[in-house]
Amino acid sequence: MKSGYEILNNPFLNKGTAFTKEEREKYGLLGLLPPYIQTIDEQTKQTYGQFLKKDKLIEKRHFLMEIFNTNRTLFYYLFSKHVVEFMPIVYDPVIAESIENYSALFVNPQNAAYLSVKEPENIETILKNAADNRKIRLIVVTDAEGILGIGDWGTNGVDISVGKLMVYTAAAGIDPATVLPVVIDAGTNRKELLENDLYLGNRFERVRGDEYYNFIDKFVKTAEKLFPNLYLHWEDFGRLNAANILNKYENEITTFNDDIQGTGIITLAGILGALKISGEKLTEQVYMCFGAGTAGAGIARRIFNEMVAQGLSEEEAKKRFYLVDRQGLLFEDTEGLTPEQTPFARKRSEFTNANELTTLEAAVKAVKPTILVGTSTVPKTFTKEIVQEMAKHTARPIIFPLSNPTRLAEASAKDLIEWTDGKALVATGIPSDPIELNGITYEIGQANNALIYPGLGLGIIATKSKIINDKIISAAAHSLGGIIDTTKSGAAVLPPVSKLTEFSETVALSVGQSVLDQKLNTEPISDLKEAIKNAKWIPEYKEMIL
Ligand SMILES: NC(=O)c1ccc[n+]([C@@H]2O[C@H](COP(=O)([O-])OP(=O)(O)OC[C@H]3O[C@@H](n4cnc5c(N)ncnc54)[C@H](O)[C@@H]3O)[C@@H](O)[C@H]2O)c1
Numbered sequence: 001m002k003s004g005y006e007i008l009n010n011p012f013l014n015k016g017t018a019f020t021k022e023e024r025e026k027y028g029l030l031g032l033l034p035p036y037i038q039t040i041d042e043q044t045k046q047t048y049g050q051f052l053k054k055d056k057l058i059e060k061r062h063f064l065m066e067i068f069n070t071n072r073t074l075f076y077y078l079f080s081k082h083v084v085e086f087m088p089i090v091y092d093p094v095i096a097e098s099i100e101n102y103s104a105l106f107v108n109p110q111n112a113a114y115l116s117v118k119e120p121e122n123i124e125t126i127l128k129n130a131a132d133n134r135k136i137r138l139i140v141v142t143d144a145e146g147i148l149g150i151g152d153w154g155t156n157g158v159d160i161s162v163g164k165l166m167v168y169t170a171a172a173g174i175d176p177a178t179v180l181p182v183v184i185d186a187g188t189n190r191k192e193l194l195e196n197d198l199y200l201g202n203r204f205e206r207v208r209g210d211e212y213y214n215f216i217d218k219f220v221k222t223a224e225k226l227f228p229n230l231y232l233h234w235e236d237f238g239r240l241n242a243a244n245i246l247n248k249y250e251n252e253i254t255t256f257n258d259d260i261q262g263t264g265i266i267t268l269a270g271i272l273g274a275l276k277i278s279g280e281k282l283t284e285q286v287y288m289c290f291g292a293g294t295a296g297a298g299i300a301r302r303i304f305n306e307m308v309a310q311g312l313s314e315e316e317a318k319k320r321f322y323l324v325d326r327q328g329l330l331f332e333d334t335e336g337l338t339p340e341q342t343p344f345a346r347k348r349s350e351f352t353n354a355n356e357l358t359t360l361e362a363a364v365k366a367v368k369p370t371i372l373v374g375t376s377t378v379p380k381t382f383t384k385e386i387v388q389e390m391a392k393h394t395a396r397p398i399i400f401p402l403s404n405p406t407r408l409a410e411a412s413a414k415d416l417i418e419w420t421d422g423k424a425l426v427a428t429g430i431p432s433d434p435i436e437l438n439g440i441t442y443e444i445g446q447a448n449n450a451l452i453y454p455g456l457g458l459g460i461i462a463t464k465s466k467i468i469n470d471k472i473i474s475a476a477a478h479s480l481g482g483i484i485d486t487t488k489s490g491a492a493v494l495p496p497v498s499k500l501t502e503f504s505e506t507v508a509l510s511v512g513q514s515v516l517d518q519k520l521n522t523e524p525i526s527d528l529k530e531a532i533k534n535a536k537w538i539p540e541y542k543e544m545i546l
Pocket residue numbers: 146147148149150236238239258259263266290291292293294295296324325326327374375376377378402403404405408428429430447448449450
């Protein structure tokens with residue numbers, strides 16, 4: 001039997017002032033709380049009032065995390081009432097500020113598991129300690145080498161695992177008691193952390209090679225052993241490791257890399273939405289990626305697969321792709337190509353001025369892309385000249401500056417709309433306000449993987465799929481297309497975040513159907529809708545059974 005304080009201090013059990021008289025008597029809570037018994041709506045009104053009084057966004061986040069730390073049910077109930085307002089605070093972009101200041105702001109470890117690369121022998125104990133006998137179905141793990149576009153943040157990166165999981169619950173109702181945020185502290189190459197007195201992580205440079213991969217492997221095996229039907233989500237690994245890890249495990253276990261696959265899905269969905277507006281065909285587009293790293297190459301691969309699915313041969317489809325990275329347009333003989341870039345590298349002989357194509361501007365002039373997607377982490381690189389050059393050659397240029405957080409975006413939606421006189425079809429990684437131009441209101445879609453991974457996860461968790469394959473991923477991307485209304489001028493290319501919980505269920509249904517069609521479910525399912533409904537957790541106080 002737990003003591004009253006053990007219950008109050010357990011965020012999965014705590015109801016705070018909402019404990020009933022009977023519960024207070026039965027569970028040793030008598031006199032541990034003020035006498036008035038609040039409903040969850042009264043608690044919500046009071047906490048939202050406090051939230052509104054905080055001036056700075058980081059303070060608002062800090063306050064919300066305090067509710068999260070003490071009472072998960074109240075946190076998610078409150079979140080469900082203010083999804084659009086809270087998303088940028090608990091998630092991107094404010095999460096970036098919180099990660100940068102994690103050690104200075106630390107108050108609570110938020111039920112995360114902190115693994116250290118030099119202590120593989122402790123993986124099992126740590127995962128068990130952090131799970132605390134909960135049945136874990138979903139892990140988000142990061143090693144924080146490539147946090148958003150802000151780079152290597154060592155142990156501080158744990159916040160991204162916590163934040164991604166918060167969105168899983170808010171958007172798709174994944175039971176917060178079944179999730180585990182994990183950070184693998186593999187060291188950090190950020191000098192300012194290594195030299196910071198307050199830094200809470202390991203003070204050594206990143207461990208690479210066999211020692212690192214052996215640790216990853218032991219982590220995967222241990223997590224799979226401890227937690228049956230686990231869905232393992234990888235987040236913000238560095239460019240050197242992200243694809244390697246996914247390639248190694250994707251056919252073995254139920255696993256997913258958000259930056260490669262999630263971003264690929266949401267960007268394809270946005271492009272399909274844009275083409276619905278312009279009335280053009282995907283197979284006729286010329287695709288240019290700026291920043292061909294984890295996300296950039298992952299997106300290119302997804303769009304490529306879709307072109308092939310829509311009837312192009314692989315050879316024909318490849319001719320439509322141009323990757324630009326630090327070196328400029330990537331050619332077959334460019335030094336330092338990654339395995340993910342190589343298939344899309346071009347021949348120099350295709351251009352008369354190949355050696356001059358070392359900048360985005362030169363590449364855009366030479367290639368005349370119809371789609372430009374930015375995942376470069378370099379701000380303001382989609383300049384007026386580049387954008388207007390694109391608009392000269394295509395009626396509705398599709399331009400998605402996706403680098404996060406806000407300060408790293410390749411362009412603002414406002415500039416893109418204004419520079420093209422409203423012709424550009426735009427989506428951004430972070431939320432953008434609507435833009436007014438010449439009497440038209442342009443709604444801007446958010447091409448952020450948060451719009452897709454929760455629904456995908458729900459579909460996978462509800463059906464207990466063995467793996468996640470290309471067909472499932474494609475089903476997820478197509479599921480959003482039916483939702484957007486493109487009849488109004490200025491319509492967004494993606495559905496709005498205000499409908500996040502609704503369309504996450506649509507995504508889950510499409511994903512679940514694909515799992516069943518391919519017989520990848522590990523248990524029989526007679527009614528998919530019912531299975532998805534049953535898999536969802538609702539933020540309400542349930543009767544305490546201890
Ligand atoms: N909107 C979304 O859902 C979403 C999802 C994933 C990543 N992202 C964003 O995409 C960006 C990249 O993330 P990632 O995980 O792919 O990182 P990454 O480090 O794997 O890739 C970044 C790439 O950009 C290249 N680059 C750096 N400077 C450049 C320059 N000056 N010119 C051209 N290329 C340059 C790098 O060489 C690298 O290949 C981040 O800002 C991240 O926030 C957005």
